[in-house]
Amino acid sequence: MKVLVTGGAGFVGHHLIEHILKNTDWSVVSLDRLDTSGTLDRLSDLGIWAEQKQRVTIVHHDLKAALNEHVRQRIGDVDVILHLAASSHVDRSIDDPMSFVLDNVVGTCHLLEYARTVDRLQTFLYFSTDEVFGPAPDTVRFQEWDRYKSGNPYAASKAGAEELCVAYHNTYRLPVMITHTMNCYGQRQSPEKYIPSTIRKILSGEIVIVHADATKTRPGSRFYIHARNVASAVLFLLEKGQWGEKYNIVGEREVDNMELAFLISQILDRQVTCEMVDFHSSRPGHDLRYALDGSKMSSLGWKLPVDFENSLRRTVQWYTDHPEWL
Secondary structure, three states, X not given: OEEEEEOOOOHHHHHHHHHHHHHOOXXXXXXXXXXXXXXXXXHHOOOOHHHHHHHEEEXXXXXXXXXXXXXXXXXXXXXXXXXXXXXXXXXXXXXXXXXXXXXXXXXXXXXXXXXXXXXXXXXXXXXXXXXXXXXXXXXXXXXXXXXXXXXXXXXXXXXXXXXXXXXXXXXXXXXXXXXXXXXXXXXXXXXXXXXXHHHHHHHHOOOEEEEEOOOOOOEOEEOOEEHHHXXXXXXXXXXXXXXXXXXXXXXXXXXXXXXHXXXXXHHHOOOOXXXXXXXXXXOOOOOXXXXXXXXXXXXXXXXXXXXXXXXXXXXXXXXHHOHHHO
C-alpha cells in the first residue's frame, strides 16, 4: 500500500505519517510546499524517523498549481490520498481571504483532478473542519450533514473545497470520504496555538488571554482532540468508512479555555493568571463555541485510543522537555 499525504510536514500531517509508520507497513509520499506551516523539522524530530525514513518520499509542490508530469512521476502510483494540506489560520483568512480560496479551494480542485488519473485509487479522504458549521449554540452538536454557516473566510474556503469533493464523488465516482475534525493539539504544534502558547505563558509568568463573550464571563469552548487520536480515526475509516460519506472526529468532552488553562497549570504545578477578553465583538469571524456529534464514528466501533486528560498530560510534559518548540 502506498499513501499520498498532502501537508505531511504540517502539524496534523506529521502525526498522521508517524501513526502510519508505527502501525502499518505502508510507504508514504509527503506532498508539501514547506512554508511557515510545514517544516521538515517535524518529521526529522520523530523518534522513529532515523529507522523508518526510507519508507517516506518527500515531494515539494504548491497545490495552487496543477500537478505537472515531474511531480506525478515523483509521487508514482498510490492507493490512498489523504488531503490535509490547507491554509488554516482564521486571522490570516480575515486579512487575506483570496489566498485561502487559492490554497484551499483551487488547491483541492487541482488534487481532485490529479486523483481522477490515479488508476488504483481506493480512497480520497478530505480533511474538513468543525468550523464549516459556524458557531454552535448551547447544547447543539452538529451532525455530519447539517447545514453550513461559515463564520470566517477560512471556514468558507474549507466548505467550498468540501463541496468540490462531494461533487467529484457524485460526478466522477471518485472514492471520496470527508472528515470534520475538531481542534487538534499535540507535540510540535505551532507556538501561536492556544495550548503551546498557554504552556509558554504559564512557564514565563505571563497572563493567559482567554477569548470570551461580550460580558467577559463565558469563555470559548472546544472538544479538543490529540492529533494521534485523529490519525487513529483515519486508519479506522480507511477500513470501515464508506465512499460518499462524512464523519465527525470528536474529542470525548467539551472543555472551555479557562478550564484548559487551569488544567495545564496543574500539570506544570505552576500558578496561572487568566484574563477574559471580548475578542469576538471587536473581531468578527472568531466563533465562541464549536461542537460536533461523534455518534456516527462511535456506532461504527471507533474509540479514542487515549483519553483527553492523559493526552493533555503527555503533551504538556513533552513541551517542558522540548522548550525549543515553544
